[in-house]
Amino acid sequence: MLPPDDADAFDWLAFEQAGVLTTAQFSGLLSEGAVRGRIRSGRWRSICHGIVLTGNGRLTRDQQLWVAVLAAGPGAVLAGATAAAEAGVRGLRREPLHVLVPADRRAGRASLRRLPIDMPAVLVHRTSVLPDAHVQLARPPRTTTARALVDAAGWAGGVDEAQGLLAAGCQQRRVLPEELDAVLDVLPRAPRRRLIRQAVADIAGGAEALSEIDFVRLCRRHRLPPPDLQRHRVDAAGRNRWLDAYWHERRVQVEIDGAHHMDARQWAADMRRQNDVWTSGDRILRFPAWLVRARPDEVADTVRRALIAAGWIPTDAARRSPERADDAYGLRATPL
Structure with a gap:
């Protein structure tokens, strides 16, 4: 609560600092004896050297x-x-x-x-x-x-x-x-x-979660074409959808499932969305977030095969192993 209209400088300072003041701030507002007296009587608390709480309850x-x-x-x-x-x-x-x-x-x-x-x-x-x-x-x-x-x-x-x-x-x-x-x-x-x-x-670039950041780096590391992130689209029922990763030209979509997908209702809703995508002619791949982080080579290989099946032609560098591709691009990976 705001101090009353007739409040003095001490009341306003205590209000602004939630009742926590230094002994130096008491100078000119209250005498040292008055401060000690209120601490001894239990009305105030000494928190540590030089810090006083103008109350006696637990700290908020x-x-x-x-x-x-x-x-x-x-x-x-x-x-x-x-x-x-x-x-x-x-x-x-x-x-x-x-x-x-x-x-x-x-x-x-x-x-x-x-x-x-x-x-x-x-x-x-x-x-x-x-x-x-x-x-x-x-x-x-x-x-x-x-x-x-x-x-x-x-x-x-x-x-x-x-x-x-x-x-x-x-x-x-x-x-x-x-x-x-x-x-x-x-x-x-x-x-x-x-x-x-x-x-x-x-x-x-559009990554809004740690799993999406990991996936973007996976694509960069394995020389896959960069996807559009959090792309907006409207499904067959007219509902707004946001795609985790999408290659528009190839009509390939990747969904990265977090921990919330353990919930049955969330799983059912996502399955309905996945079926809508399938029936529209898009290819959809789904990976749990832990797999993107723990087995990036496996995820990248699956995405590469889906893109190739959709008509993507990898460059010579992209066909090589990630290590050789880094050399070819002059981008030898180094730990962050």
């Missing part, structure tokens, strides 16, 4: 975020998956909390090591590049969605997780691929920069 999510930023010290902002989640990107890990601080400033490490049990762990990252354009005006302050996702991808535990974060942000329309590219332009030393740049390029 907003209060946890403020504790993380204030305990990390001046210039700290929420970052990575934490900032992206606050910007509305769904499906991200809520813990630990990620905070970014300028490289020339010390974080409050002693305070962060002595947090209460109702406070998640806080990971502090340092950066020498944090322009004003990368900081979102919010409470608490955080990096922009684009910077948050680029950082989160760099800090992720693995390549799949990194690509999944980027795909989630774009698929949920929280960020544009162009915005991610703009962030990379000013972060020449960003972790996994090449991987992120390639993933953004694939997303800009």
Whole structure:
């Protein structure tokens, strides 16, 4: 609730920061004795050195975020998956909390090591590049969605997780691929920069999920013609459909089944759609997402045979093995 009309500066500050303040912020607003008295009486809580909660309950999510930023010290902002989640990107890990601080400033490490049990762990990252354009005006302050996702991808535990974060942000329309590219332009030393740049390029080409990114790379690796991604079409019943991958000239379609296809109703709906496609004269191939990732050679061979049967004539390089094709194109693959 908003403070009353006669609220003083202390009430407004406590409101803006969800009741979490530093002892330095109390200066000029309340005496040191008054603060200690309220903590001793149990009305307020001492969260850690220099951080006070103007209440005595368990920390809410907003209060946890403020504790993380204030305990990390001046210039700290929420970052990575934490900032992206606050910007509305769904499906991200809520813990630990990620905070970014300028490289020339010390974080409050002693305070962060002595947090209460109702406070998640806080990971502090340092950066020498944090322009004003990368900081979102919010409470608490955080990096922009684009910077948050680029950082989160760099800090992720693995390549799949990194690509999944980027795909989630774009698929949920929280960020544009162009915005991610703009962030990379000013972060020449960003972790996994090449991987992120390639993933953004694939997303800009239409891939909206990790499985689609894997499939695009599979086609590129095996010298298959690039498909149209998320292509719109209207089925025989007049319903709008979005195709995962489609070669329009050859009328070959690929559907990549995720975990949701284990649901019986979803399976039945997809089977009806598949039958509509078959009866229209298109060829349709279906692969589970795990197969695209675990057995790419098998998937590529199936797609190649379907395209050849539909009239595609592979080039000399495409007929060779993937390794020799890379040499022929001057594109020897290297790990991302």
